[in-house]
Each structure stands twice: as C-alpha cells, then as structure tokens.
Amino acid sequence: MSSSEALSHLRVIDLTRVRAGPTCVKQFADWGADVIKVEMPASDATEDGFGPRQGSDFQNLHRNKRSLTLNLKDARGVEVLKRLVKTADILVENYRPDVKHKLGIDYETLANENPALIYASISGFGQDGPYRDRAGFDQVAQGMGGLMWVTGLPGQGPVRAGIPVADLSAGLFAALGILIALQERSRSGKGQWVQTSLLSAMVTMMDFQASRWLMEGEVPGQAGNDHPTSMPTSVYPTADGFVNIAAAGTAIYTRFCETLGVPVLATHPDYATSDARSKNRVALSQAIAERTRTYTSEALIALLNQAGVPSGPIYKMNQVFADPQVQHLGMAVPVPTPAGGQVQLVGPAMRLSRSPAQMKRTMGPAGEHNDEVLREAGYTDAQVAELRAARVI
Secondary structure (H helix, E strand, O other): OOOOOOOOOOEEEEOOOOOHHHHHHHHHHOOOOEEEEEEOOOOOOOOOOOOOOOOHHHHHHHOOEEEEEOOOOOHHHHHHHHHHHOOOOEEEEOOOHHHHHHHOOOHHHHHHHOOOOEEEEEEOOOOOOOOOOOOOOHHHHHHHHOHHHOOOOOOOOOOOOOOOHHHHHHHHHHHHHHHHHHHHHHHHOOOOEEEEEHHHHHHHHOHHHHHHHHHHOOOOOOOOOOOOOOOOEEEEEEOOEEEEEEOOOHHHHHHHHHHHOOOHHHHOOOOOOHHHHHHOHHHHHHHHHHHHOOOOHHHHHHHHHHOOOOEEEOOOHHHHOOOHHHHHOOOEEEEEOOOOOEEEEEOOOOOOOOOOOOOOOOOOOOOOOHHHHHHHOOOOHHHHHHHHHOOOO
16 A cells, blocks of 8 residues: 555545545655544445545645544444554544544544654634634635635625635644644653644645734735736736736836836836836736737747746646646546556655655545554454444444
C-alpha cells in the first residue's frame, strides 16, 4: 500500500469525513503513510451528499487509504480503536467538539493509550469558545471570515468563492500543524493536540485584507476582478474573450503601456503613480480595454509575456487540463482501481526531488481491509469473526 517512501514510517488513523479532514489526511496518504480510514459498518460512504463512493469527489479525497469499518458507538469498537492507537503516530478527526468526548475517544483518553500520539482536530469554530458546539460548513466560514464581502462586483452583495476554500485551507493547516508536531516529537518524544477550525483558517487566509483592518482600520470591500490595491491587475476584454493582466508596479506598468502602443498612459498624471492608478481604476481600465479588444486572447497573451508583463487565459475546467504546462506538471494522475481499471485524479501541488508522491490505488469497498488491519493489531480470525457477527465491524 505504500505510495512513497517519504512518510512510509507513519501510521495515520483517519476518523474524518466530508472535506476538511480528508484534505488533511490526503497529504500523508500521498507520501506513503499507512492510512487507516475508519468508517461505519455497512456504510455506502456517500458522505452526506458528497457523491457516491466510486465517484470523483470521494475517490479524489480518499486515495491510497485502507478501509476499516468500526462502530465507535459500541464499546467493543472503541476498544479496537484504542488498540490501533497504540501503534499509530497520528489520529485526525473532524467531529463536533463534544462528540469525541461522548464516544470516549478524545485526546486525553487516547494519549493515555499512546503518549506519543499526535491527535489533530478540525472543527467549524474551535474546540472551545461560544460557538464550539455549532455545526461547521464551508460557506458559513467564508461569510464569517470576511471572504464573501470582498468577493464579487462592487455593490453586488456577498458572493461565495467558487471552491470550498475554508475546508481546503483548514485541512492544509491541520497537515502543517501535524508536521510541526512530528518535528517537535523527534526531540521531546511526546505527542500533542493539534487544533484548527474552518473559521480560524478562513480568517488567516484573508491575509492582507485582514491586516488592512487590523493595522489601518480599513474595511475592504468588493473589487470584482480588480486587484484590491495594485492596478492595473484585472480581467480585460479581447476580440474573442477575456484575459487576466497583472501590470502593477512602475516598471511593469511602463512596459505594459509601451507594448500596447499607449505610452501616454504611463505618464498621464491620473495614472503615473500606483495610488493614482488605483484611485482612477475605472477610467484606466476603460482606456486599456480599448486597446486589448484589438487583439485575440492568444496574441495578446503571447505579446505581453514576451514583454515580461504577467498575463494569461481564463480557462474553463476542460481547458485547464488541456493546457500544455498543466500537462507538463502532471496534475492529472492515472490511478489504478481495485477492480483493475484506471481513473484520473488531481495530483499534488508540490514536488519532492527524491521522494515524490505516488498514487497507487483508489478506495475500494467499505471495510475492504478489515481482516488485514485487525490481524495486524493482534486479533485472531475467531475474534474478527465475533466482531463481524456483532456488527462492530
């Protein structure tokens, strides 16, 4: 099952569901950790509307894992989990904060079984505080974190981002926290509790927009396709569509104006400085659009990139994976299925020169590895049969 040698020395118990938690665990699975995904017995793993088990969403989130079905509402299931925890390095869960305590699988309890365990929790709003018991959802976190009020056209009203950015970023921050804890454990020998939430991740992802408020008291608003502070950076029309152009900064802006054949825009007092360009963005964009409309998208992108002005196309999803650079980066990865077929899944965003990620297989049926995992944990065939008969697995 090892996908890569980089993390093949680690065992991860995956108690997660939906998206934020699986995003976290996927980082370890792709680099070879032995990931045991714990699911409810007889689960069809539709993940509450996130598609069928063999569908693209589920398989993209859960590749490279082993499946163990385990009823954690049964004390015997909890005992199985505790035995597995003794051999694990990491456990990741994204229940509501009270659920793990009710089940008896909270950090303090499991740390008694394995003091070196790194236990990661992802919640909607945090493990404590006034909102701890609220159910979390990506779009709710987008709204509370400030993203929806800076997304969309001015005056349009709040707009959600087109991807579950709170879920994804919370998952990635959790993975980063786990890696930090692993590094610390290499010195102390002790595990610890890593916590993040959709809300804290979303606030962090607001980055300079959040800092504008904290340091300058400025409440950023919607800027549409314009960059909030650095103009001209926006979407501009062409003869056959639209392109992105990022011509911020005096040197690049000057080259941009010269390349478009409108050097007067570089010296015009309304556009000569960064502050002036931002203040007069509407008029500047209209002047730029008059020129960009005279080019096809392909010709304009080639011309600007040759001049060192960042620009690029605006793709639909099918065009993304047809792009030669995306293909060169290997972002669509063929992955074998347990049935002997093959599907394509989204590859990781980073490369490691000596220990690259590998995707060896998709997820098969729920409980596919029950016997295998339990035998490794020391259960006899008779004991496994008893657990199955009792619907613990």
